[in-house]
Amino acid sequence: MALIVQKYGGTSVGSIEKVRAVAERVIKYHQEGNQVVVVLSAMAGQTDFLIQLARKMTDDPDPRELDVLMSTGEQVSVALFAMAAKAKGYDARSFLGFQVAIHTSNLHGKARIHNIETDRLTKELEQGRIVAVAGFQGLDDQGHITTLGRGGSDTTAVALAAALRADVCEIFTDVEGVYTADPNICPKARKLDFISYEEMLEIASQGAKVLEIRSVEFAMKYNVPIHVRSTFTDERGTMVIAETKDMEKVLVSGLAHNKNEARVTIKKVPDRPGIASQIFEPVFQSGIVVDMIVQNTSEDGFTDLTFTVPKSDFYKTMKLVGKVAEKIGAERVLGDEDIAKVSIIGVGMRSHAGVAQKMFAALAKENINIIMISTSEIKVSCIIEEKYTELAVRVLHEAFGLGDEK
Amino acid sequence: MALIVQKYGGTSVGSIEKVRAVAERVIKYHQEGNQVVVVLSAMAGQTDFLIQLARKMTDDPDPRELDVLMSTGEQVSVALFAMAAKAKGYDARSFLGFQVAIHTSNLHGKARIHNIETDRLTKELEQGRIVAVAGFQGLDDQGHITTLGRGGSDTTAVALAAALRADVCEIFTDVEGVYTADPNICPKARKLDFISYEEMLEIASQGAKVLEIRSVEFAMKYNVPIHVRSTFTDERGTMVIAETKDMEKVLVSGLAHNKNEARVTIKKVPDRPGIASQIFEPVFQSGIVVDMIVQNTSEDGFTDLTFTVPKSDFYKTMKLVGKVAEKIGAERVLGDEDIAKVSIIGVGMRSHAGVAQKMFAALAKENINIIMISTSEIKVSCIIEEKYTELAVRVLHEAFGLGDEK
Numbered sequence: 058m059a060l061i062v063q064k065y066g067g068t069s070v071g072s073i074e075k076v077r078a079v080a081e082r083v084i085k086y087h088q089e090g091n092q093v094v095v096v097l098s099a100m101a102g103q104t105d106f107l108i109q110l111a112r113k114m115t116d117d118p119d120p121r122e123l124d125v126l127m128s129t130g131e132q133v134s135v136a137l138f139a140m141a142a143k144a145k146g147y148d149a150r151s152f153l154g155f156q157v158a159i160h161t162s163n164l165h166g167k168a169r170i171h172n173i174e175t176d177r178l179t180k181e182l183e184q185g186r187i188v189a190v191a192g193f194q195g196l197d198d199q200g201h202i203t204t205l206g207r208g209g210s211d212t213t214a215v216a217l218a219a220a221l222r223a224d225v226c227e228i229f230t231d232v233e234g235v236y237t238a239d240p241n242i243c244p245k246a247r248k249l250d251f252i253s254y255e256e257m258l259e260i261a262s263q264g265a266k267v268l269e270i271r272s273v274e275f276a277m278k279y280n281v282p283i284h285v286r287s288t289f290t291d292e293r294g295t296m297v298i299a300e301t302k303d304m305e306k307v308l309v310s311g312l313a314h315n316k317n318e319a320r321v322t323i324k325k326v327p328d329r330p331g332i333a334s335q336i337f338e339p340v341f342q343s344g345i346v347v348d349m350i351v352q353n354t355s356e357d358g359f360t361d362l363t364f365t366v367p368k369s370d371f372y373k374t375m376k377l378v379g380k381v382a383e384k385i386g387a388e389r390v391l392g393d394e395d396i397a398k399v400s401i402i403g404v405g406m407r408s409h410a411g412v413a414q415k416m417f418a419a420l421a422k423e424n425i426n427i428i429m430i431s432t433s434e435i436k437v438s439c440i441i442e443e444k445y446t447e448l449a450v451r452v453l454h455e456a457f458g459l460g461d462e463k
Numbered sequence: 464m465a466l467i468v469q470k471y472g473g474t475s476v477g478s479i480e481k482v483r484a485v486a487e488r489v490i491k492y493h494q495e496g497n498q499v500v501v502v503l504s505a506m507a508g509q510t511d512f513l514i515q516l517a518r519k520m521t522d523d524p525d526p527r528e529l530d531v532l533m534s535t536g537e538q539v540s541v542a543l544f545a546m547a548a549k550a551k552g553y554d555a556r557s558f559l560g561f562q563v564a565i566h567t568s569n570l571h572g573k574a575r576i577h578n579i580e581t582d583r584l585t586k587e588l589e590q591g592r593i594v595a596v597a598g599f600q601g602l603d604d605q606g607h608i609t610t611l612g613r614g615g616s617d618t619t620a621v622a623l624a625a626a627l628r629a630d631v632c633e634i635f636t637d638v639e640g641v642y643t644a645d646p647n648i649c650p651k652a653r654k655l656d657f658i659s660y661e662e663m664l665e666i667a668s669q670g671a672k673v674l675e676i677r678s679v680e681f682a683m684k685y686n687v688p689i690h691v692r693s694t695f696t697d698e699r700g701t702m703v704i705a706e707t708k709d710m711e712k713v714l715v716s717g718l719a720h721n722k723n724e725a726r727v728t729i730k731k732v733p734d735r736p737g738i739a740s741q742i743f744e745p746v747f748q749s750g751i752v753v754d755m756i757v758q759n760t761s762e763d764g765f766t767d768l769t770f771t772v773p774k775s776d777f778y779k780t781m782k783l784v785g786k787v788a789e790k791i792g793a794e795r796v797l798g799d800e801d802i803a804k805v806s807i808i809g810v811g812m813r814s815h816a817g818v819a820q821k822m823f824a825a826l827a828k829e830n831i832n833i834i835m836i837s838t839s840e841i842k843v844s845c846i847i848e849e850k851y852t853e854l855a856v857r858v859l860h861e862a863f864g865l866g867d868e869k
Contacts, residue, residue, distance in 0.1 A: 073519045107539075113479045114543050115550035122549065125557050126542035129535035133513075136532035137520050143528065144521035151531050155561055156606055177606075200562055200583075 059224040060182070061086060064096040064192065064214035068231045069288040070134050071101035079229075079288070080141035080149075083187060087147065092182040094221065096192045096214040097138055099130025120165035124194075124204045128154070131191035131210070138189045149187040152178070154194035154202065159213065161195035161203045168195055168203035170212065170275075173220040190217060208269030215272045219279035226276065226283050228268060233287040234294035235260065235267055237459035238312040242447040245460035249310065250293075253300040256310050257283075259402045259436045273297065300404050308412055309403040309457040314450050316397045316443055318348055319371040320428065321378055322363040325388035328355040335385060336362065339377045345370040349398075349431045349438065359388075363429055365440065368394060396428060397446040400438040401453060413437045419456035425449055465630040466588070467492060470502040470598065470620035474637045475694040476540050477507035485635075485694070486547035486555075489593060493553065498588040500627065502598045502620040503544055505536025526571035530600075530610045534560065537597035537616070544595045555593040558584070560600035560608065565619065567601035567609045574601055574609035576618060576681075579626035596623060614675030621678040625685035632682065632689050634674060639693040640700035641666065641673055643865035644718040648853040651866035655716065656699075659706040662716050663689075665808040665842045679703065706810050714818055715809040715863040720856050722803045722849055724754055725777040726834065727784055728769040731794035734761040741791060742768065745783045751776045755804075755837045755844065765794075769835060771846065774800055802834060803852040806844040807859060819843045825862035831855055 063083065070076045079095075086093045099107075107126050111118040118126075135151035142149035154161075157178060161168035181188050192210025195203045205212050211228060218226035233248055235257065240246040252260075254277035261270045267285055276283050276297065286294025304310070326332060333352065340347060350364040366374045375392050382390050406412045413430075416437055420427060425448065429440035441449055454460060469489065476482045485501075492499050505513075513532050517524040524532075541557035548555035560567075563584060567574035587594050598616025601609045611618050617634060624632035639654055641663065646652040658666075660683035667676045673691055682689050682703065692700025710716070732738060739758065746753060756770040772780045781798050788796050812818045819836075822843055826833060831854065835846035847855055860866060 073516070077520065110479070110539070110543065111546060114483065114546050117550070118546045119549040122542045122545040122557055125545075125559070126539060129538050132535050132538075133516070133532060136528045137516065139528040139531075140517060140520050140524045143525040144523070151528055153531070153608075202559075 058090045058092070060092045060094075060221060061225055061227060062094045062096065062214050062218040062221065062223045063227045063229060064210055065098065065229045065288060066210065066231070067098040067101040067104070069229055070097055070138070073137070076100075076134065076137045077141045080138055080145065082288075084142060084145060084147050087187050093187055094178065094182070094217055094223070095138065095187065095189045096210055096217060097131060097134040097189060098192050098210040100134055103130040103133065121201055124165045124202050127204050128191070128194040128202050131193050135189040135191045142187055142189075147187055148185060149189060150181060151189045151191070153191045155196045155200075157190060159195035159216070161197055161205070163197035163199065163201065163203065165201075165203055167206045168197065169271075170195060170205070170216045173216055175220050178217075178221065205271075208272070211269040211272035212275055215275045215281055215283065218281045219275065223281070226281050228283055228285045229288040230267065230285065231288065232267060233290065233292060234285050235297070235311065237310070238450050238454050239314065242314075243312075243450050243454050245451075245454055247460055249295045251296050251298060251301075251304070252310055253304055253404050254297060255300065255435055256402050256404055257297045259400070259433070260311055260313050268297070305405050305408055307403060308405045308409050309401045309459065310405070311402050311459065312450055312453055313400045313402060314397060314446055316446060317368050318365040318396060318398055318440075319368045319392065319394040320363060320365050320396050320440060321371075321374055322361060322391040322393075323378060323382050323387050323389075324361055324391065325359040326362050326382075327386055328358050328360045332385060333362065336378065336381050339381060340366070340374060343373065343377060345374055349429055349440065351429050351431065365396070365398070365429070395443040396440050397443045397449075398438050398440050399446065399449045399453060400436055401457065402436045404435050406435050406437075415456060416453060419452050420449060423448060423452050425452075464496045464498070466498045466500075466627060467631055467633060468500045468502065468620050468624040468627065468629045469633045469635060470616055471504065471635045471694060472616065472637070473504040473507040473510070475635055476503055476544070479543070482506075482540065482543045483547045486544055486551065488694075490548060490551060490553050493593050499593055500584060500588070500623055500629070501544065501593065501595045502616055502623060503537060503540040503595060504598050504616040506540055509536040509539065527607055530571045530608050533610050534597070534600040534608050537599050541595040541597045548593055553593055554591060555595060556587060557595045557597070559597045561602045561606075563596060565601035565622070567603055567611070569603035569605065569607065569609065571607075571609055573612045574603065575677075576601060576611070576622045579622055581626050584623075584627065611677075614678070617675040617678035618681055621681045621687055621689065624687045625681065629687070632687050634689055634691045635694040636673065636691065637694065638673060639696065639698060640691050641703070641717065643716070644856050644860050645720065648720075649718075649856050649860050651857075651860055653866055655701045657702050657704060657707075657710065658716055659710055659810050660703060661706065661841055662808050662810055663703045665806070665839070666717055666719050674703070711811050711814055713809060714811045714815050715807045715865065716811070717808050717865065718856055718859055719806045719808065720803060720852055722852060723774050724771040724802065724804055724846075725774045725798065725800040726769060726771050726802050726846060727777075727780055728767060728797040728799075729784060729788050729793050729795075730767055730797065731765045732768050732788075733792055734764050734766045738791060739768065742784065742787050745787060746772070746780060749779065749783060751780055755835055755846065757835050757837065771802070771804070771835070801849040802846050803849045803855075804844050804846050805852065805855045805859065806842055807863065808842045810841050812841050812843075821862060822859060825858050826855060829854060829858050831858075
């Protein structure tokens with residue numbers, strides 16, 4: 058007998074029939090003698106519907122009240138799930154954030170889980186019940202409803218698994234696991250059996266949408282094994298676990314690509330202390346998330362500074378940076394939206410030299426020009442022209458032998 | 464400065480624009496220096512939508528989970544209301560049943576309010592905030608979400624007004640107040656300025672849908688003045704208050720009619736002790752609400768027993784009673800769906816004789832046959848043929864001079 062936390066995303070509970078199918082799947086686990094805690098997202102489309110409702114009311118909805126509104130989505134899902142399970146003769150109960158209770162910070166829309174009480178859920182499980190917990194929501198120390206932000210149900214599931222000391226946290230989604238690359242553009246992409254938390258973090262932050270980043274951080278911190286798998290098959294998916302010796306033998310575990318960034322370059326920036334801080338201050342102040350930053354070595358007291366931002370913030374950034382550039386006496390500001398980022402990721406890089414060189418060579422062979430480079434301990438990212446994205450992914454997949462069974 | 468509880472029903476918050484209009488109205492009261500607690504229903508149509516969602520899942524949804532589902536309706540309303548008020552620059556906060564907290568019994572779908580904590584709301588009001596409370600919902604002593612049943616938001620509002628010792632509980636609705644009769648069928652119907660709790664109770668239970676019965680009982684118990692008025696005008700409506708000496712001078716305050724009942728007659732019932740109990744047991748067991756019961760004086764050891772039930776339960780009742788009739792040796796069972804009940808109501812009846820006689824005479828003058836009669840201290844009800852309903856209402860309205868200004 059195991060204690061399992063299962064999370065089903067919005068597409069998995071996108072209709073009455075799908076909620077019923079989820080209930081059937083959960084009941085199967087329950088019948089096999091497991092204790093099951095189910096975390097559900099809002100039904101697909103519901104979250105967008107609620108946001109639109111709020112936007113119709115006002116351009117800038119109050120964050121506290123937006124959380125009160127948004128949290129109804131998961132409430133509907135868990136109620137319907139528990140109804141479905143009960144209709145099939147199994148004892149099930151839904152629990153909302155306040156009922157568990159899931160205590161969070163007070164940052165509405167982006168709250169962080171502080172701690173989770175387990176007494177109530179443990180008692181329910183001991184009484185043989187299937188427990189359904191509304192994902193994405195919690196309660197701050199003033200008793201206000203909070204939400205954890207997009208993808209927050211993943212975090213709810215992992216945090217619950219950690220708090221309950223569950224044997225595994227299964228994330229059911231519409232893909233079959235974590236792949237060496239996006240199967241839509243790389244037909245040879247292979248499903249990984251295992252991946253380390255750190256690699257998963259890099260893959261998630263490089264644009265793959267399989268798991269929400271914070272949920273992986275949480276799992277890593279509390280060493281919760283995550284099983285990413287498909288709602289629509291019984292196949293095993295990918296286990297996200299702590300790094301093992303075996304993993305280090307593999308040079309590169311996977312690829313990621315991201316077309317949602319744009320590049321901003323400031324030419325001939327006077328190179329003096331504090332200049333970078335001066336440039337980025339208005340950008341950070343506006344809440345724009347800067348990804349890669351590259352500054353070349355200074356020549357003649359001037360340097361070029363390049364960075365990337367989400368495409369949706371591109372025009373705003375150009376405007377802000379244009380003003381600063383004038384003030385500090387830089388030559389000019391260039392922008393480019395037609396870029397993409399391709400990344401190779403693997404804990405094996407730590408113990409292997411020449412991985413980056415192999416990447417550059419593979420891209421060069423296809424005449425793909427590299428615009429920017431950024432490296433971390435277990436990742437190399439290159440910014441290239443957007444039109445080469447798919448080609449670059451396939452070339453790199455081949456070059457690192459990712460399609461071969463290990 | 465007054466402390467006012469205002470309740471807005473589903474049609475009053477039926478769209479984003481209407482919620483915004485409610486916010487503007489509430490802000491006006493707030494600006495005038497009043498402390499305002501707003502109780503909202505679910506947006507019109509939302510409750511039915513949620514019920515249908517549950518019915519699609521299962522014919523017989525689990526009551527606990529149905530309450531979890533249903534309570535999202537009011538949650539959406541209060542969140543949108545508070546957003547609207549905040550967007551206009553006023554400090555407002557929404558509160559759900561668990562946040563207030565509103566403690567109820569554990570009868571899901573029909574819970575009764577036990578008590579309401581006032582500390583939190585009082586603090587919020589003292590800080591100058593507009594407080595919006597989700598109607599219809601509460602929390603039982605196990606921490607489960609409960610709902611109070613249809614019209615429960617009225618009860619939430621009155622109970623809050625009682626707990627907070629509010630100066631008045633204003634019920635905003637789509638009619639302008641309580642009328643001497645239904646204005647749709649009686650053009651001379653007049654809006655009442657005042658009506659007593661007891662009269663209001665009789666009117667509500669005779670089929671008028673202005674106020675939910677339990678909210679009136681609550682108001683009577685705690686002596687909370689209720690002001691029933693229109694969301695769409697600034698006109699004064701009807702004050703529902705404790706009986707005054709003035710009220711007794713009026714013979715009849717108002718009329719009510721109800722076409723939703725059907726009649727069942729059991730002919731030649733052997734008249735022996737315990738027979739009525741034997742007949743009604745299966746009916747009560749099935750949860751069917753019996754309204755009027757009339758038993759004639761026995762002749763030759765046999766009696767006729769007639770009673771009314773909701774039309775929706777008519778066939779079920781006929782079946783149940785058919786069986787019992789056979790068992791006890793009654794002659795036969797007759798049924799009639801084409802009936803209506805007209806009632807005259809007024810605390811003045813207590814001190815005036817001949818009111819019933821005046822009613823019978825007025826109906827007789829128009830050749831309207833009376834099928835059943837039932838009287839209480841402040842009410843006389845007659846069952847007549849359904850086709851005469853409108854005529855009967857107009858005739859009685861005229862006979863008791865209800866259209867005249869008092």
